Amino acid sequence: MSDTREQVLGNIRSALGRGELDKARVAELRDHIARHPRHIEPAFNEPPQQRFQQKLEAAEASFAALDTLPEVVAEVERYLDACAAPKHLVTSGDEWLAALQWPESIELRPWVAKGDEKVSLTAAHCGIAETGTLLLVSGEHKPTSLNFLPDYHIVVLRADQLLLRMEDAWDSLRTSFAQMPRSVNFISGPSKTADVEQTVEYGAHGPRYLHVILVG
Amino acid sequence: MQPHSRHFKANAEAALREPNLQAALKQLELGFVAGRQRCYETLPEFESLRDRAKEILDHTLDNLDAYLLEYEARVVESGGKLHWASTPDEAREIVIRICRDAEAKTVIRGKSMVGEEIGINDALEAAGFEVTETDLGEYILQLAKEPPSHIVAPAIHKTKDEISDLFLAHHRHLGFTHRQTERSALVNEARQVLREKFLTADVGMTGANFLIAETGSNVIVTNEGNGDLTSTLPRVQIVTAAIDKVVPTLEDASLLLRLLGRSATGQEITAYTTFTTGPRRERDADGPNEYHVVLIDNHRSEMLGSEMRPMLRCIRCGACMNHCPVYGRIGGHAYGWVYPGPMGSVLTPLMLGLDEAGHLPNACTLNGRCETVCPVKIPLPTLLRKLRSRQHLQRQNSSLARVALSLWTWVALRPRLYQMLTWPAMSLLSRLGAKSGGFRHMPLASGWTRVRDLPAPQGSTFQARWQQQQRARK
Numbered sequence: 001m002s003d004t005r006e007q008v009l010g011n012i013r014s015a016l017g018r019g020e021l022d023k024a025r026v027a028e029l030r031d032h033i034a035r036h037p038r039h040i041e042p043a044f045n046e047p048p049q050q051r052f053q054q055k056l057e058a059a060e061a062s063f064a065a066l067d068t069l070p071e072v073v074a075e076v077e078r079y080l081d082a083c084a085a086p087k088h089l090v091t092s093g094d095e096w097l098a099a100l101q102w103p104e105s106i107e108l109r110p111w112v113a114k115g116d117e118k119v120s121l122t123a124a125h126c127g128i129a130e131t132g133t134l135l136l137v138s139g140e141h142k143p144t145s146l147n148f149l150p151d152y153h154i155v156v157l158r159a160d161q162l163l164l165r166m167e168d169a170w171d172s173l174r175t176s177f178a179q180m181p182r183s184v185n186f187i188s189g190p191s192k193t194a195d196v197e198q199t200v201e202y203g204a205h206g207p208r209y210l211h212v213i214l215v216g
Numbered sequence: 217m218q219p220h221s222r223h224f225k226a227n228a229e230a231a232l233r234e235p236n237l238q239a240a241l242k243q244l245e246l247g248f249v250a251g252r253q254r255c256y257e258t259l260p261e262f263e264s265l266r267d268r269a270k271e272i273l274d275h276t277l278d279n280l281d282a283y284l285l286e287y288e289a290r291v292v293e294s295g296g297k298l299h300w301a302s303t304p305d306e307a308r309e310i311v312i313r314i315c316r317d318a319e320a321k322t323v324i325r326g327k328s329m330v331g332e333e334i335g336i337n338d339a340l341e342a343a344g345f346e347v348t349e350t351d352l353g354e355y356i357l358q359l360a361k362e363p364p365s366h367i368v369a370p371a372i373h374k375t376k377d378e379i380s381d382l383f384l385a386h387h388r389h390l391g392f393t394h395r396q397t398e399r400s401a402l403v404n405e406a407r408q409v410l411r412e413k414f415l416t417a418d419v420g421m422t423g424a425n426f427l428i429a430e431t432g433s434n435v436i437v438t439n440e441g442n443g444d445l446t447s448t449l450p451r452v453q454i455v456t457a458a459i460d461k462v463v464p465t466l467e468d469a470s471l472l473l474r475l476l477g478r479s480a481t482g483q484e485i486t487a488y489t490t491f492t493t494g495p496r497r498e499r500d501a502d503g504p505n506e507y508h509v510v511l512i513d514n515h516r517s518e519m520l521g522s523e524m525r526p527m528l529r530c531i532r533c534g535a536c537m538n539h540c541p542v543y544g545r546i547g548g549h550a551y552g553w554v555y556p557g558p559m560g561s562v563l564t565p566l567m568l569g570l571d572e573a574g575h576l577p578n579a580c581t582l583n584g585r586c587e588t589v590c591p592v593k594i595p596l597p598t599l600l601r602k603l604r605s606r607q608h609l610q611r612q613n614s615s616l617a618r619v620a621l622s623l624w625t626w627v628a629l630r631p632r633l634y635q636m637l638t639w640p641a642m643s644l645l646s647r648l649g650a651k652s653g654g655f656r657h658m659p660l661a662s663g664w665t666r667v668r669d670l671p672a673p674q675g676s677t678f679q680a681r682w683q684q685q686q687r688a689r690k
Contacts (some may be wrong), residue, residue: 005300008459008513015521019248021282029282029464033430036465039268042261042474053495059487093501112502115415116533131485143501144448166470179294180431182503183448184491191441192487193403195369197376198240198247198408201403204352205410206488 038167048129048162049214055132059189060202060208069215072156073100076121079211080106085119086150092122093141097156110141113149120207122148125156126172127214131163131188134212137173138183147185153207155187159216217335217363218408219568221552221665224575230547237373244372248538251482252589265475270593272468273529277520283429283462284511290432294299294494295420296507304334306664307512311336311421311454312343318452320418322344326436327351327441328423329367329532330458330512332554333567336421348413352406354543359386367547367555368480368534373547376402410442420450420504422456425531426472427509431463433493434509438475439486447492453504455492460528466491475591480533515567519623527562529592536586536596542579551576558586558596565603577603597654635679646673 013019021029044051053063064075080087091097093110103106113120122142124134134155138144147153163169166186173180191206202208218410220227231237254564256262277285291298299314301307315323323345325331337358340347349358353371357364359382363687365372371379387409396402422443426435434455447453458501463469469491477483496503497499519528537543548556553573555563561576577600607613610622627634649655649672658665676684 004302004306006302008302008511008517009281009284010457011302011513011517012284012520013532015517016278016280017521021279025279026282027280033286033464036467038467039272039471040261040264041267042259055484062418078368083543095655101318115411130638133485138500138503139495140499140501145502148445150447166473167315167467168530170466175505180491180493181502182294182431182446182495182497184433184493185444185489186485186489186491188489191439193352193440194247194481195351195356195371195440196374196379196402198243198372201400203407204403204440204442205350205407205414210511210672 010131015064033149036170041165044130048164049159050110052127052129052132052162052214055108055129056189056210057132059132060192061132061189061212063212066212067216069096070100072213072215073106075213076154077103077106078137079154080119080152083152083209086117088117089119089121089154090117090146090150091120091148091195092143094123097121097123100185101109112143113145115149119154120150120197121151121154121156124147124155124161125176126169127212128160128164128166128169128186129162133166133186133188134189135169136185137177137181139181139195144185147187148191150207151203152209153187153190154211154213156213156215162214217332217338217554219553219564219572221564221573221576223550223570224579227550227552228546228579231550233291234373234547236375236378237547238545240372240375241547244538245546246479248368248534252479252535252538253482255478255482255484259478262478265471266591266593269472269591270529272463272471273592275524276463276468276539277460277528278461280462280520283464284459285433286429286464287427287462289428291494291507291509292432294432294507295497296432296494296509299508299510300513301510304512304514307334307456307510307514308336308339310510311341311456312345314452314454314506315340315343315345315419318418318506322348322413322417322451323347323419323421324348324350324413324417324424324446326420326438326446327354328421329554330423330456331421333458333514334456334512336456339576340486345419348417349409350410350440350446351438352403352440352442355406355410356382356422359383361451361550363554365556366534366537367532373549375425382410414445414449417450419452419454420446420448421454421456422446424509425453425476425571426469427462428464428466428469428491429530431491431493433491435469435473436488436490436492437473437486438488438490439481439483441488444488444490447490448503451508453492454510455507455509456512457509458514459516460514460530476531478534479535479589479591508596513592518564522574524562524566524599525598526594527559527566527658528564529594530559531592532559533591535589535591536594539585539589541581541583541585544566551579558600559594561601562603563597570603570607570610574607574612577601577607631679635677639677642673642677648672
């Protein structure tokens with residue numbers, strides 16, 4: 001199909017009334033990509049954490065703020081009890097999650113979701129205050145399926161990982177990874193649909209409930 | 217799908233008489249239109265975002281070949297394969313070949329307008345694959361064997377009752393023998409049926425809201441999470457995307473995403489926005505083993521070289537149709553193909569030809585609401601007018617219209633004659649209609665007065681006022 005490739009590129013160039021761009025111009029465009037300038041970033045006045053919580057709650061996610069990491073255990077148990085959800089959790093393989101003192105009543109299994117798990121517990125790469133968004137990335141211990149298959153998705157985020165905007169998240173990814181992780185998921189609430197008579201219903205295909213725990 | 221845009225007039229007449237469709241279209245005003253307005257009012261930067269979006273996209277189009285090559289290089293680096301297709305035929309062949317090479321049997325799809333454009337479902341089914349749409353709206357339409365009637369909310373014309381019947385008829389053999397009537401129960405039933413499809417499909421197909429030259433990623437925006445499951449669970453992922461979807465950087469995508477959700481559904485951001493880059497990495501816990509992108513031209517390079525270039529900025533938000541008084545009365549099916557409303561009235565003739573879709577550029581009152589709300593400032597009414605004049609120049613409009621236009625042109629170029637002919641008629645109408653303000657019946661204008669009143673002329677004529685103004689200046 002390399003013929004088609006040349007044909008499409010040729011059509012584009014003749015439509016633009018020119019031939020292939022010269023090396024200097026291509027270098028300029030590559031430089032533009034490498035600099036990836038930011039554009040207009042809408043202002044907001046609220047404190048980031050307040051905005052983050054408000055936006056998430058407006059999207060029907062629930063929210064808890066804790067002071068220290070060990071408190072996560074009690075909060076997860078409280079949440080599961082309140083929802084009458086089962087206490088078998090599939091989790092991302094983050095060491096600090098596993099290192100918490102989990103009681104025997106809660107079973108943790110770090111694995112890829114298979115489709116019948118009810119609850120997942122994962123760590124976010126960062127959060128975005130502007131839109132009340134969590135950013136989760138795929139990786140060795142971070143299956144993407146955990147973000148979409150279970151009914152309940154519990155996400156833990158450290159307060160120092162809460163950023164202002166999506167653009168800050170890009171910088172954070174560029175610093176953390178040499179290459180874009182295969183899946184970069186921005187999650188801003190539980191799954192929903194308005195495809196039946198334009199009325200919102202939650203739990204279309206992904207999690208019916210999203211619970212965000214902010215620590216610190 | 218087989219286009220039927222040439223039957224636009226009959227389609228539109230029929231649509232006006234469908235009470236369910238009319239109710240759904242009224243709801244559109246309360247939902248999407250009001251939602252966008254709220255977003256507009258609460259974001260002081262909205263207008264400057266539109267200006268910047270236009271600049272970014274114009275810059276990208278000016279350098280489209282170079283950015284596509286950058287994008288291609290990044291896709292290949294991340295382990296993906298890029299396939300170029302200049303026609304829908306080629307695109308369908310490529311997709312079928314990938315599925316065959318993967319020895320696939322089942323294909324699931326996330327909503328993709330370019331997928332509709334190339335008619336991929338019918339082609340895959342004809343080639344023996346089992347295809348399932350996973351977006352709830354698209355799934356409902358697949359069961360009903362209907363095309364989408366809106367690019368964002370494809371099943372907007374379907375009532376809950378119709379969906380209940382469809383589900384009962386198609387899910388009975390799966391053990392769902394109870395006819396569900398609650399919305400939540402219907403959504404839940406679809407979730408269960410489609411969950412099985414997600415877990416067993418060999419190939420997952422999605423579209424792309426954007427392609428990122430910087431990283432080789434494709435972006436999909438959903439609320440349901442279906443596109444994300446489609447990108448994650450099957451062993452092969454195929455992305456179908458048009459060449460105008462590429463943007464240079466992640467920052468560019470961020471700016472456009474701020475406009476997309478707000479303009480489409482009145483959401484600052486959708487529940488899920490996902491950037492996918494290549495197949496699963498060596499140590500990744502999950503994800504597909506193969507990642508293919510089919511990059512489709514389908515007349516877009518022609519548009520790039522013509523006065524229609526601004527149409528390539530379109531980000532498929534649907535705001536133009538939500539705000540269009542014509543779409544608002546007749547819905548999407550009347551337009552007879554994949555893309556309805558103002559954007560469809562430009563795209564359809566360019567993709568299928570004015571022979572097939574000549575009615576569409578004329579199905580517009582030139583009121584300009586679409587251009588006012590377009591997040592990337594496409595001058596839709598201007599493009600529609602240009603298509604009309606193309607039609608006239610190519611002698612593709614009706615002979616009656618051509619004769620009438622030539623006659624009018626001849627008279628209009630002779631101001632004295634024009635005045636002599638129009639003044640007595642206008643002053644008569646103005647006197648006759650002074651009391652009621654309009655006419656319920658009018659000989660020779662029954663096409664107008666059959667469905668609405670003809671307003672009586674108000675005040676003096678344009679020419680009289682012009683002359684008055686000119687005299688006053690002197």
